[in-house]
Amino acid sequence: MSELYQVIYCSRNRIPGAPDTVSENIGGILARSRENNARDGVTGGLLFSDGCFAQVLEGPMEAVTAAFERIQCDERHGEIVVLQSGPIAERHFADWSMAFTGTRALGAGKVAGLGLSDTLTTRSGGGDTVLGLLRSVVVRETEWLESV
Amino acid sequence: MLPYPSQSLPFQPVDDAGPDDSGEARAPVAGLHLRAALDGLEAGLVTFNRTLDILFVNSRLRSMLEIDPAVAGGVGSLLMLMEASAVLSTTVVQQVHEACQGAVDTRTPQEVTLAAPGARFFSLRVGGLVDRHWMASFTEVTAQRTAEAQAVERAKCDPLTGLLSRTLFHDRISVLLDTGPDHEPTGQPAADPPHPVRHAVMAVDLDRFKSVNDTLGHSTGDGLLCLVARRLRSVLRQHDALSRLGGDEFALLVSPAPDRTVLDQLARRITDVIGRPYLVDGHLVNIGASIGIAVFPEDGATRVELLRNADLALYDAKAMGRSTHSFFRPEMDARAVARRLIEIDLRKALALRQFELHYQPQIDLERHAIVGFEALLRWRHPERGMVSPAEFIPLAEEIGLIVPLGEWVLNQACLEATHWSEPVTIAVNVSPYQFEDTNRLVEAVGRALSLSGLPGRRLEIEITESVLLRNAEPVLAALHRLRGMGVRVAMDDFGTGYSSLSQLHSFPFDKIKIDRSFVKDRDDDVGQNAIIRAITALGASLGMATIAEGVETAGQLERIRDGGCTSVQGYLFSRPVPVAQVAGLIAGYNQFQPTPAY
Ligand SMILES: Cc1cc2nc3c(=O)[nH]c(=O)nc-3n(C[C@H](O)[C@H](O)[C@H](O)COP(=O)(O)O)c2cc1C
Numbered sequence: 062m063s064e065l066y067q068v069i070y071c072s073r074n075r076i077p078g079a080p081d082t083v084s085e086n087i088g089g090i091l092a093r094s095r096e097n098n099a100r101d102g103v104t105g106g107l108l109f110s111d112g113c114f115a116q117v118l119e120g121p122m123e124a125v126t127a128a129f130e131r132i133q134c135d136e137r138h139g140e141i142v143v144l145q146s147g148p149i150a151e152r153h154f155a156d157w158s159m160a161f162t163g164t165r166a167l168g169a170g171k172v173a174g175l176g177l178s179d180t181l182t183t184r185s186g187g188g189d190t191v192l193g194l195l196r197s198v199v200v201r202e203t204e205w206l207e208s209v
Numbered sequence: 210m211l212p213y214p215s216q217s218l219p220f221q222p223v224d225d226a227g228p229d230d231s232g233e234a235r236a237p238v239a240g241l242h243l244r245a246a247l248d249g250l251e252a253g254l255v256t257f258n259r260t261l262d263i264l265f266v267n268s269r270l271r272s273m274l275e276i277d278p279a280v281a282g283g284v285g286s287l288l289m290l291m292e293a294s295a296v297l298s299t300t301v302v303q304q305v306h307e308a309c310q311g312a313v314d315t316r317t318p319q320e321v322t323l324a325a326p327g328a329r330f331f332s333l334r335v336g337g338l339v340d341r342h343w344m345a346s347f348t349e350v351t352a353q354r355t356a357e358a359q360a361v362e363r364a365k366c367d368p369l370t371g372l373l374s375r376t377l378f379h380d381r382i383s384v385l386l387d388t389g390p391d392h393e394p395t396g397q398p399a400a401d402p403p404h405p406v407r408h409a410v411m412a413v414d415l416d417r418f419k420s421v422n423d424t425l426g427h428s429t430g431d432g433l434l435c436l437v438a439r440r441l442r443s444v445l446r447q448h449d450a451l452s453r454l455g456g457d458e459f460a461l462l463v464s465p466a467p468d469r470t471v472l473d474q475l476a477r478r479i480t481d482v483i484g485r486p487y488l489v490d491g492h493l494v495n496i497g498a499s500i501g502i503a504v505f506p507e508d509g510a511t512r513v514e515l516l517r518n519a520d521l522a523l524y525d526a527k528a529m530g531r532s533t534h535s536f537f538r539p540e541m542d543a544r545a546v547a548r549r550l551i552e553i554d555l556r557k558a559l560a561l562r563q564f565e566l567h568y569q570p571q572i573d574l575e576r577h578a579i580v581g582f583e584a585l586l587r588w589r590h591p592e593r594g595m596v597s598p599a600e601f602i603p604l605a606e607e608i609g610l611i612v613p614l615g616e617w618v619l620n621q622a623c624l625e626a627t628h629w630s631e632p633v634t635i636a637v638n639v640s641p642y643q644f645e646d647t648n649r650l651v652e653a654v655g656r657a658l659s660l661s662g663l664p665g666r667r668l669e670i671e672i673t674e675s676v677l678l679r680n681a682e683p684v685l686a687a688l689h690r691l692r693g694m695g696v697r698v699a700m701d702d703f704g705t706g707y708s709s710l711s712q713l714h715s716f717p718f719d720k721i722k723i724d725r726s727f728v729k730d731r732d733d734d735v736g737q738n739a740i741i742r743a744i745t746a747l748g749a750s751l752g753m754a755t756i757a758e759g760v761e762t763a764g765q766l767e768r769i770r771d772g773g774c775t776s777v778q779g780y781l782f783s784r785p786v787p788v789a790q791v792a793g794l795i796a797g798y799n800q801f802q803p804t805p806a807y
Pocket residue numbers: 090093094095097098107114116118128131132133134135137138159
């Protein structure tokens with residue numbers, strides 16, 4: 062199997078409309094992502110906060126590159142800034158074709174006070190924060206699933 | 210089927226009638242007139258019998274295959290005849306032999322195309338005649354084959370991206386403009402009068418692609434081009450044509466073209482999607498796109514015009530800054546024409562001796578004396594009068610004329626300086642482009658000194674910091690070689706770049722020239738003065754002299770002097786003057802010593 066590769070980026074939401082419409086759209090993106098990623102051996106997490114997306118994609122380099130390239134052509138977001146990219150030793154989201162976390166209203170609220178909008182504007186840092194936050198959510202959900 | 214009716218073919222006497230000879234009447238021996246007719250045929254003919262011995266050869270075959278006349282007498286074997294051809298290779302001779310043998314053995318006509326050396330092609334047909342005779346006919350088909358090959362070539366797409374090639378793209382536009390539908394293809398009846406369909410050509414150029422290629426290598430560059438092609442495709446409609454014209458130049462044909470607002474949105478979408486990050490071979494890459502747009506029919510009635518105007522708009526977009534788009538405007542054409550005219554004149558100007566040097570004195574503030582002159586290039590155009598260097602230097606740099614022009618300046622300045630009464634220095638600006646070939650530059654300086662006899666220490670070359678930023682190592686080596694000849698080196702426009710200070714440590718400059726922007730009066734004089742003082746102090750600590758340029762008023766001079774500059778240059782003392790006035794300036798200035806003229 063080819064080397065494991067990881068990309069973390071954030072981008073600004075461009076889905077117009079009320080929170081419900083946005084929410085519905087993101088639901089669609091997630092469903093499609095989980096299907097495609099499961100097929101391609103890609104795992105990761107998606108975060109929606111502060112009107113922005115942050116996503117971690119990991120898997121074999123070709124598969125990650127291909128998914129990333131498809132996502133770049135998507136008009137539903139813009140101003141994409143890659144926070145981190147490179148080879149990794151192991152997956153952080155091995156069980157998740159695409160984990161998700163977002164504010165309930167999916168409006169301008171922030172998940173765990175994470176100001177992604179600032180990250181985008183200043184184009185600095187954030188890769189580790191995004192990764193950490195998404196992982197902590199994933200861990201909580203896994204625990205919850207196991208306890209049920 | 211044989212194309213030749215046997216009745217019309219006369220033969221030489223045949224001595225080899227096979228055992229199963231049908232006994233049909235033999236063809237009559239060729240009459241002279243028939244022979245002449247056969248010789249005049251387009252096709253080269255040879256007839257032969259079952260054992261492949263020649264019966265008849267027309268003269269066309271001899272000339273076509275350049276058969277050695279000694280062999281071409283018409284007797285002997287077919288193989289011998291073919292081997293005597295200067296045109297056919299051994300392999301081709303073999304093919305001919307096999308085709309003929311095949312026709313004899315199988316009693317079926319054979320047809321092959323022969324590829325002779327030198328990209329010549331022959332079509333060979335072999336068939337049976339009456340009386341167990343066979344005929345091989347050769348026709349040269351090189352011209353057709355070349356045409357076909359070209360057609361195939363034209364149809365080929367760019368092998369890297371699979372997009373249309375330049376030729377195919379041009380064909381597409383031509384077809385649309387020449388024979389395309391005259392009406393909106395909406396299926397509705399055309400309005401009256403019918404208005405032509407509009408087509409938009411967009412010329413797309415990648416920004417920063419070259420640096421990706423240079424730093425990450427060609428294969429990553431190629432990978433990136435493929436991704437760009439895919440992204441472009443993803444924003445276009447199915448029937449819009451997309452081409453890679455070459456390198457990192459793409460073009461698209463949007464037809465029928467929507468109105469300008471929609472074209473504007475499309476262009477924005479393209480710059481957006483091309484400007485998003487890429488992952489190529491595990492590398493993160495960022496590039497941009499500039500776009501020029503021309504719309505048929507208003508921006509050009511022909512393909513050539515349309516493409517040229519899209520290109521003009523592209524230049525405009527690039528000039529505005531990165532990752533933006535421009536629609537063609539008629540004045541771009543005018544500007545391009547004007548530029549082209551001045552370019553033609555510029556190329557001739559050196560030969561026509563239209564350049565001259567003007568000299569601006571540099572005054573030492575302690576000694577109150579002229580210590581040097583800066584040589585400034587002027588172009589005296591026969592019709593335009595004096596053309597500003599700001600206008601022609603960038604153009605000269607762009608068209609590569611700056612190198613010979615820079616060498617002329619060096620020679621001329623050194624030569625003229627030898628005639629002056631005082632051994633003052635002569636400062637010459639050297640363009641960053643001249644540093645691209647450092648050997649040539651060092652040699653040019655050496656030549657200017659030896660031709661004029663000017664001592665090296667009287668020559669000072671002024672460079673800008675961009676020279677050091679670009680390619681530091683060879684540049685530093687060249688500067689040291691110049692220093693070896695005694696030549697002084699000054700850093701020009703100091704303070705305008707971002708890394709001026711760090712550059713100062715890279716080479717022991719003789720002089721720092723403080724940019725005129727620090728000399729100009731501003732609201733924040735205190736801040737300006739602080740900067741000047743910092744530069745002069747730094748210069749002093751590194752053993753470098755400091756000169757301020759653009760000094761125009763007594764007030765400015767006062768500030769400069771207080772700031773600690775060692776010398777000044779500016780209109781306050783003298784504008785740049787023609788060489789004839791230099792002697793007077795030196796004499797006049799020194800005469801008023803020690804009271805300065807200001
Ligand atoms: C923020 C964001 C994240 C996305 N993440 C993924 C993803 O992880 N995997 C994926 O296949 N598509 C993802 N998409 C959707 C892609 O952009 C694209 O629409 C999809 O891959 C197309 O899939 P299809 O070719 O199967 O229709 C994402 C889109 C957005 C806006």
